[in-house]
Amino acid sequence: MSAEAGTTNIAFSAATEQVFDKTLGKYPNKRAALLPTLRLAQDEFGYLSNDVMEYVAERLDLPLSKVLQVATFYTMFYKRPHGRFHIEVCTSVPCCMMGGYDIMRQLEKRLGIAPGEVTEDGKFSYAEAECLAGCGNAPLCQVNSEYHEFLTPAILDELIDGLQ
């Protein structure tokens, strides 16, 4: 299938199409490239809307149900719009015991939004997350793909200031 949109009205940009082609070359078949293709689609379109998932299914010759199954399993795939900086705060037991909910409350105070909402300028959104596999450095959050560990509300403030 070409880069053109199929039943959806969306398509990868020329630059993403090149990366997509290279990615396909690393896998034994198209279907095996689902995870990296979802990542590419998220980077390109911001989040995985139903249209985007349909597009990915078409490009990989997969049933939409398979794409939905994988995209909804992993929290790293966003199913609705997020801010330019999406902050995920771990609140699983070790992080919770080290102040994970203090971080959540500080975010609500600083950004003036609830988890899952996006600030008016489109810059920030945040969500509660399950264990992010950095328990020894609790509490922590992930901003897009970057980890910030040993957080306190004051350190979080500095982090937000730096992203403003």
Ligand code: FES
């Ligand atoms: S409990 Fe927070 S990273 Fe594991």
